Amino acid sequence: MSVDLTLKIGGEAGQGMQTIGYVLSKTFARGGFHLFANQDYMSRIRGGHNFFQIRVKGEPVYALSEEVDILIALDKATVEIHRPELKEKGVIIFDGEHVDISPQPPHLLSVPLERLAREEGGNKLFSNSVAVGAALGVLDYRFDILAQVLREAFGKRGEEIVQNNVKAARAGYDFIQENYKDSQLSPLQSGKSDKKMLISGNEALSLGAMAAGCKFMAAYPMTPSTGIITYLAGKAREFGLVAEQAEDEIAAINMAIGASFAGVRAMVATSGGGFSLMVEALGLVGMTETPLVIIEAQRPGPSTGLPTRTAQADLEFVLHASQGEFPRAIFAPATAEDAFWSVVKAFNLAEKYQVPVIIMSDQHLADSYSTCHKFDLRKVKIERGIISDAELAKIKDYKRHRFTPSGISPRALPSQKGRIVITDSDEHDEEGHLTEDLEIANKMAQKRLKKMEGLASEIEPPQVYPNEDAQIILIGWGSTYGALREAVDILIDQGVDVSLMHFQEIWPFPTQFVTSVLSKVKQSFCVENNATGQLAHIIRAETGKQVTGKILKFDGRPFSSQYIITELKKKKG
Known part of the structure; x- marks a missing residue:
């Protein structure tokens, strides 16, 4: 029997949904399953309603489901809000001694979470481990796998804490087995673990930067990008890199520009509001032709917006940000694995073409957390694009901004012997000195833009799944991939002739490829987490083709395959 199981843990901020969710996720992954997990949380330290959702499958999964098998309710509000999502045979685990829910039909499993925590662990703080054990008891899942995960998760806190968590989890597991045997779901039999990683998008981006040789990262904390600097700061001493929390985003990007100019691979990470502050310095990157990688983690705006929710509303802003015209590349990874490799490629392109690359x-x-196989670091290739001392010695009159057929000037570093490296934020001549010569200014602008031709040749076209010959094509970019891919699979099973065209590298735009694909279909629908259909605008501008319709979602929450299918059926006629 195929496995497709969804667990949701809900409660107030501060009740430990993330701990429960992460321990459950690790336990399922350790048992050989694939999973996708996502957090939905409010911008507050205490109170409100938050939840952590996990989808477990026997094959790779990249999207959430709207239907829930097991709901762990840490408060009454969770039951009221999420009960409609419960499958026919789904169950709700809650602490009936502290959460009053009546009447109590069979699918409500009252487990004394706090009492068992005090009895077995000596403190109500172990209630979360009781809940984890209860959830696995419903599935008759191997307890020894959970015990091992708990030992790893709490090992640094001492043996007593480890044992108390294991005992509390065992109490929850046994309580379900002894009191709700008839309410158990189909047993979830673990398989042989193939040592998959459980990794978040921010962790994958961070690991990609480390693998690419990034040695300087600056940021001002801003959700949802903060996890990148905290992860890199934790690895800084071990891997010889600097992770600098700047006083603001303006300082962060200028620090990174300075580090890159001096010769180290550098990047910044922020969200839309922080990127707004970085825009002037982005122009400095363009003018001085200094390589830089920028991670822009989107959330709903404008202004502070919904700080802890998701969106795809910054695409056109990022594409046109800063005054003047200069080349840039824009990537939009679809999965955590894509995120890792996109950073590696971003650094190589940034240095080869001396441009900003924005992820x-x-x-x-x-x-979100997902399972994937370990990254094959043998495939990581680092291309610095810096001329060697031997090559530099052969150049009698080195000019940092020399005119070349490709637009790429020879890049030396200030530390290299016998040469002075000059650049300027004003328009400059080939040597890098300020100039007001309009003929030189014109040639310099053309030189910089000439790099777009080479940069365009490096861009991968959008992925088309399963083929280009369908009558209907769904179009997406970035994190919508999982929901779209699943929607296409379901629709094909229903007899719909549909395909997916999904962008992971957006700019320079692959005009010829997209034009060819759209010329073959009868209907096309752009699916985006924004209110205006920004990718649809770019497609129209670059190809002259207008999509048939748009499926847009801008409430701060991601797409599900069910949502996409429902909206498509309304629009396609």
Whole structure:
């Protein structure tokens, strides 16, 4: 029997949904399953309603489901809000001694979470471990796997804490087995673990930067990008990198520009509001032709907006940000694995073409966890694009901004012997000195833009699944991939002739490829987490083709395959 199981843990901020969710996720992954997990949380330290959702499958999964098998309710509000999502045979686990829910039909499993925590662990803080054990008891899942995960999760806090968590989890597991045997779901039999990683989008972006040789990262904390600097700061001493929390985003990007100019691979990470502050310095990157990688993790705006929710509303802003015209590349990874490799490629292109490369993430990708196989670091290739001392010695009159057929000037570093490296934020001549010569200014602008031709040749076209010959095509970018891919699979099973065209590298725009694909279909629908259909606008501008319709969602939450299918059926006629 195929496995497709969804668990949701809900409660107030501060009740430990993330701990329960992460321990459950690790336990399922350790048992050989694939999973996708996402957090939905309010911008507050205490109170409100938050939840952590986990989808477990026997094959790779990249999207959430709207239907829930097990709901762990840490408060009454969770039951009231999420009960309609419960499957026919789904169950709700709650503490009936502290949460009054009546009447109590069979699918409500009252477990004394706090009492068992005090009895077995000596403190109500172990209630979360009781809840984890109860959830696995419903599935008759191997307890020894959970015990091992708890030992790893709490090992640094001492043996007593480890044992108390294990005992509390065992109490919850046994309580379900002894009192609700008839309410158990189909047993979830673990398989042989193939040592998959459980990784978030932010962790994958961070690991990609480390693998690419990033040695300087600056940021001002801003959700949902903060996890990147905290992860890198935790690895800084071990891997010889600097993770600098700047006083603001303006300082952060200028620090990174300075580090890159001096010769180290550097990047910044922020969200839309922080990127707004970085825009002037982005122009400095363009003018001085200094390589830089920027991670822009989107959330709903404008202004502060919904700080802890997801969106895809910054695409056109990022594409046109800063005054003047200069080349840039824009990536939008679809999965955590894509995120890792996109950073590696971003650094190589940034240095080869001496341009900014912007990676567009969002809260859904940044904070979601998924399983994937370990990254093959043998495939990581680092291309610095810096001329060697031997090559530099052969150049009699080195000019940092020399005119070349490709637009790429020879890049030396200020530390290299015998040469002075000059640049300027004003328009400059080939040597890098300020100039007001309009003929030189014109040639310099053309030189910089000439790099777009080479940069365009490096861009991968959008992925088309399963083929280009369908009558209907869904179009998406970035983190919408999982929901779209699943929607297409379901629709094909229903007899709909449909395909997916999904962008992970957006700019320079692959005009010829997209034009060819759209010329073959009868209907096309752009699916985006924004209110205006920004990718649809770009497609129209670059190809002259207008999509048939748009499926847009801008409430701060990600797409599900069910939502996409429902909206498509309304629109396609």
